[in-house]
Amino acid sequence: MNAPNINAQSPLELRATSKFFKGKAAVKDMSFSAPKGQILGFLGPNGAGKSTSLRIALGVLSPDSGEALLFGEKPNLKNLRRVGFLPEERGLYRKMTTRAIISYYGRLKGLDRKTSLSRADEMLQRFGLGDHLKTKISDLSKGMAQKVQILSTLVHKPDLIILDEPFSGLDPVNQQDLELLIREEHARGATIIFSTHVMEHAERLCDRLVIIGKGQKRFDGTIDEAMSLIPETADISTEGNFDLHAALEKSGFTSSYDKEDETGKHWRIDLSHGERAQDVLRAAINAGAPITSFTPHRAKLRDVFVSLVGEDESPAETEENH
Known part of the structure; x- marks a missing residue:
């Protein structure tokens, strides 16, 4: 048997994997990898195949075709100890205390009793639950219980962290705390994958994105590469009958007439070739345009997401929705 490749650049890799339930594809020919030490956002509508992947x-789950690799090998008990996984379906032993449950998960991942208890205490204190070391899970609020489950996922300091819809059910304060925790784990050197359909978290946190729809990959690349799919634009309003299109065309900018109202004419300028909004404004001023308003528009990740997945918002009938 070959020794594990602990220096593999991709702690997780899917190679042309497909999975069918009742004859329907939950995941079809899915291939992607998580670069070592990066934060990968795994994005898609509910039912797109994120949890199945x-x-x-x-x-x-075993794929019907293709293969999955963890640290260069098929998933096994040894390399799974290097993984922290937060499933979408939350669940803790409700009669156990917060300290005991975190320690329990740590021991399942190979920590000794003393180390697991010490880390449980440290993490509970660090994330505002220091007064609840001996509180049973059944006596916690939903948000606090979810926080404990997240800490249980991280207690053994995993090399690869997989968080399936981690922000679901958290209030804005706890969402902010979780973002901070993800950044801290990333700074420690962990590779992190989190699935979500909330674009704002991905836009703030991710180095790379994989976007899927109906079980198929639609995009795989950096945030900047994703943003480049939707060109920036700028809106300029002018007084009177000034022809902004003709004026900007001399400077190499493409603009189109949008509408006219009582405030003047409104124009949309295309910035799809790397032009900067301030350059357009400068060109309009130099051309003597009687400008009444100027509004640059930068695409948001949500715009990219919608353009790639279209109307895939309705969940497919797959195992992950049952």
């Missing part, structure tokens, strides 16, 4: 990656 992650379960295949961890060996919970």
